[in-house]
Amino acid sequence: MAESREQLPQEVLALIFRYLPLRDRAAAAGVCRAWAAAATCSTVWRDTNVSCDSEWEGMLPPYLSACLDHIHNLSLEFEPWRKPSRWAATKLLTALAGRAQGLRGLRLECRGEKPLFDAGSDVLDAVHAVCRAAPALRHLDLRRLPFTLDDALVLQTARGCPELRSLFLDNCTLVGSVGPDSVLELLAACRSLRILGLHLASLSRAALEALAAPDRAPFVLLALRCACPEDARAPALPDEAWAALRRRHPGLGVELELEPALSADTVRRILQPSVPVAALRLNLSGDTIGPMHFAAHHYAASLRTLEVRAAASAELDQALEKLAARCAGLREVHCFCVVRPAVLGAFLAHCPRLRSYTLKLTREPHPWRPTLVA
CATH class of the missing domain: 1.20.1280 (Monooxygenase)
Incomplete structure (x- = not known):
């Protein structure tokens, strides 16, 4: 032309x-x-989103290869059960590893189901390679990878990415294989880390003390997923360690996601009064009312997001109303069962900062969409 x-x-x-x-x-x-x-x-190319589902096949690799040097933040989506999609994702990550000096952020997201007994070794090997070659990497988000993450990946990240600011390892997996010692090494190597997502079993009292050290950068978010058998067996983290961490970082928010694998005793060990819980997601097979009463009493000043998956009951409605009356700072509340009108009225009356809610008064087809507050 x-x-x-x-x-x-x-x-x-x-x-x-x-x-x-x-x-x-x-x-x-x-x-x-x-x-x-x-x-x-x-x-x-500075901020690039790649979907290996529809945009790659037969056309993109040569063109994209010429632009890898310019990518600073990459969001990569693929479907692990589709071989072309998975091959495209691993090929891109492998190519990026050879030219990742300027990479600042990497987010991976799997869509659809993964094959049974799939360890994801090809994808995780490619992530290892990127972390070895990206000394300027600041943000790594692996929450949407359905594969078991392990100590080797954490240690590689600690050694290869000293400038890290945020790391999310709190993914959906049946086994938690990141040990507390690896997290301690990560915290020692990445002194500017501000945001960390983990399974509960990966956290220890020593890690809380390391985060509370006077020479650390301000720490703002700790996301804890409690879903694996290892999480259920994790020792209690003492309230005084949480209190010290909160004093050192007054702006810290903790996100707690509690899943059905947890017993009532385990939940009571996790919900320490001094934890500055900003988001609480309850998807328990046992008692939900007790944790909600605990949150209303101890987390009233810090709680911003509440998500509840439980069977409808008068007791649940009462607990929700009590929580609404005490937690005026709530921005979001999502309850995935039908509630009585008084519950909705309580949140609208007592929570002036509420931005969205899922509080259905009648049964509706799923998926339920949240309502935005004008």
């Missing part, structure tokens, strides 16, 4: 191209030399 004499500046073209899907970026790069230069510049 002949070059046009009237051409938008490359900076303007790049701003347009950055909002295009990858397939359209590739098409734009083939129009002319000016468009090709704009479509492959760093402005377009």
Whole structure:
């Protein structure tokens, strides 16, 4: 195609191209030399989302390969049960590992179901390779990987990514294989870490004390998933250690996700009064009312998000009303069972900062969508 004499500046073209899907970026790069230069510049590729489900096959690898040096933040989605999608994801990560000096953020998300007995070794090997080659990596989010994460990955991240600011390892898996010692080494190596997501069994009193050290950067979020058998057997973390951590980092928020594998005794060990719980997600097979009363009494000042999955009952409604009356700072509340109108009225009356809620007064088809507060 002949070059046009009237051409938008490359900076303007790049701003347009950055909002295009990858397939359209590739098409734009083939129009002319000016468009090709704009479509492959760093402005377009700094923050990149790649879906290996629909955008890759047969077209993207050569084009994307030329732009890997410009990617600073990559969000990668794929379906592990589809071989082409999985192959594309591992190929991209492997290629990125060879040119990851400028990578700042990596988020991986699996969609659909993974094959049975799938350890994800190919995907995890590629993540290892990226962490070895990305010394400037600051954000790593593996919450949506359904594979068992282990000590080797944590240690590789600690040794290869000293500038890390956030790390999420609190994924959905049946086995928790990240030990407390690996987390301690991570905290020692990554002094600027501000956000950490873990399974409860990976956390220890020594880790809380390390986070409370006077020379650490401000720590703002600790996300704890409590779902594996290892989490149920984890020793209690003493309230005084939480209190010391809270004094050191007054802006700290803790997210607690409690799943059916936990017994009532385990839940009582986890819910320490000094934990600054900002988000509480209850999906318990046993007592839900007790944890809600505990939250209303101890977490009234810090609680911002509540999510409850339980059977409808008058006792649950009463607990929700009590919590609404005490937790005025709530921004979100989502209850996945039918509640009586008084519950909705209590949250609307007592929680002036409420932004969205899922409080259904009658049965509706799933999925239930939250209601936004005007």
